Amino acid sequence: xxxxxxxxxxxxxxxxxxxxxxxxxxxxxxxxxxxxxxxxxxxxxxxxxxxxxxxxxxxxxxxxxxxxxxxxxxxxxxxxxxxxxxxxxxxxxxxxxxxxxxxxxxxxxxxxxxxxxxxxxxxxxxxxxxxxxxxxxxxxxxxxxxxxxxxxxxxxxxxxxxxxxxxxxxxxxxxxxxxxxxxxxxxxxxxxxxxxxxxxxxxxxxxxxxxxxxxxxxxxxxxxxxxxxxxxxxxxxxxxxxxxxxxxxxxxxxxxxxxxxxxxxxxxxxxxxxxxxxxxxxxxxxxxxxxxxxxxxxxxxxxxxxxxxxxxxxxxxxxxxxxxxxxxxxxxxxxxxxxxxxxxxxxxxxxxxxxxxxxxxxxxxxxxxxxxxxxxxxxxxxxxxxxxxxxxxxxxxxxxxxxxxxxxxxxxxxxxxxxxxxxxxxxxxxxxxxxxxxxx
Numbered sequence: 001x002x003x004x005x006x007x008x009x010x011x012x013x014x015x016x017x018x019x020x021x022x023x024x025x026x027x028x029x030x031x032x033x034x035x036x037x038x039x040x041x042x043x044x045x046x047x048x049x050x051x052x053x054x055x056x057x058x059x060x061x062x063x064x065x066x067x068x069x070x071x072x073x074x075x076x077x078x079x080x081x082x083x084x085x086x087x088x089x090x091x092x093x094x095x096x097x098x099x100x101x102x103x104x105x106x107x108x109x110x111x112x113x114x115x116x117x118x119x120x121x122x123x124x125x126x127x128x129x130x131x132x133x134x135x136x137x138x139x140x141x142x143x144x145x146x147x148x149x150x151x152x153x154x155x156x157x158x159x160x161x162x163x164x165x166x167x168x169x170x171x172x173x174x175x176x177x178x179x180x181x182x183x184x185x186x187x188x189x190x191x192x193x194x195x196x197x198x199x200x201x202x203x204x205x206x207x208x209x210x211x212x213x214x215x216x217x218x219x220x221x222x223x224x225x226x227x228x229x230x231x232x233x234x235x236x237x238x239x240x241x242x243x244x245x246x247x248x249x250x251x252x253x254x255x256x257x258x259x260x261x262x263x264x265x266x267x268x269x270x271x272x273x274x275x276x277x278x279x280x281x282x283x284x285x286x287x288x289x290x291x292x293x294x295x296x297x298x299x300x301x302x303x304x305x306x307x308x309x310x311x312x313x314x315x316x317x318x319x320x321x322x323x324x325x326x327x328x329x330x331x332x333x334x335x336x337x338x339x340x341x342x343x344x345x346x347x348x349x350x351x352x353x354x355x356x357x358x359x360x361x362x363x364x365x366x367x368x369x370x371x372x373x374x375x376x377x378x379x380x381x382x383x384x385x386x387x388x389x390x391x392x393x394x395x396x397x398x399x400x401x402x403x404x405x406x407x408x409x410x411x412x413x414x415x416x417x418x419x420x421x422x423x424x425x426x427x428x429x430x431x432x433x434x435x436x437x438x439x440x
Contacts, residue, residue: 065277067321068301069291073349075357077296085300087138091364097138097295098359099373101130101352104154106377107163108326111170111184114385115330120170120184126151128293128325131351132257134158135298136225136320139306143222145211146194147204150185151257152227159192163380167388174435179402180394202228202235205254209245209315212252216313223309225253225302231262233276242283245315252315253305254285257292259324264337280317292320293351325350395435396422 070085072078087093108125115123133154146155169187172180178188178196188196198204208226215222232238233256245252256276260267280287286308290301298320305316323346327334359365400411
């Protein structure tokens with residue numbers, strides 16, 4: 001904290017002079033008109049809780065936000081037995097968490113290989129961040145609406161999105177709910193209350209604030225949960241969303257996965273403040289920083305944040321600290337900007353081994369069951385991929401739909417032009433890959 005000498009006594013006395021007893025509006029108005037600041041306790045509209053001081057100092061925060069953690073990297077709880085979260089005794093829930101986390105990781109590995117083989121054009125993985133997906137998703141309900149970024153496939157899997165549905169989306173088949181219009185891994189599901197992912201960075205954050213306001217107006221006991229990375233928090237949309245949610249008192253949960261890198265830009269080059277958590281109090285938002293590799297801490301933080309958001313109709317900011325072990329995407333080579341050995345170091349404290357240690361120690365899991373899970377997941381993925389590859393692409397009828405309730409004259413003309421073109425030159429295209437048209 002930078003400090004300068006206190007103001008001269010006469011100036012200080014003038015600054016702190018009482019202008020009237022509380023409620024004496026006339027005296028207060030007179031004081032303001034002569035330039036005398038209001039008395040302590042009166043407060044300016046823009047900062048009513050601020051106290052007065054005679055010391056001149058620039059506030060330079062020196063204390064970092066603490067990080068909430070329940071379980072250490074060794075799979076041992078860092079708290080006493082009577083302070084453990086209730087889910088520590090929930091075998092069924094923890095086994096589901098472990099299986100979904102593994103499904104996320106194995107699907108990432110599977111699809112990354114298929115991308116390298118040319119089967120799909122693009123892929124994004126979430127190695128090392130699985131606890132942020134599953135711990136948070138488990139603390140939500142089906143009524144809570146999710147606005148994800150592009151690294152939260154585990155949230156959707158937790159909600160019941162099948163491997164068949166993921167393959168249909170990645171391979172753009174007619175079974176894809178998005179009708180093959182999105183890039184791979186840009187999932188969405190109306191049935192699961194999971195809004196379709198958009199490629200432009202941070203656009204989902206203000207959308208979540210608006211959805212939370214709508215939930216508030218409807219009286220529904222639900223929140224809007226939005227996920228984003230530390231890089232997205234540098235976008236203007238992030239700041240606008242937090243301010244809207246705070247001033248409109250919306251039940252929104254802002255979940256930042258701070259994984260150390262915004263594509264190739266490390267956090268030390270992104271900002272000078274104390275991570276993303278330090279921004280919450282500036283918007284009047286309750287904030288917590290959590291160990292994002294500790295699935296127990298993530299679950300507890302989101303569960304409590306959800307309760308606060310609904311009961312008090314307030315947004316909450318959660319910063320989950322983790323590490324992106326994989327490349328940003330299949331278009332990235334992180335070895336060009338990350339030091340050797342960094343990924344290996346973080347892989348040793350990744351969330352899946354941490355949870356596995358605990359459930360094995362409790363006698364709820366074994367090495368044989370682990371191998372069986374890995375083998376069955378790989379087999380299920382192969383089956384789902386083959387099904388997607390055998391399916392047809394969406395019909396060309398869908399090229400012009402779903403923007404307007406009724407096609408505009410321009411779109412009607414464009415569709416007619418396409419059909420004339422295909423009738424004349426259809427032999428130049430492999431039209432057999434598309435589902436048949438239902439139009440005459």
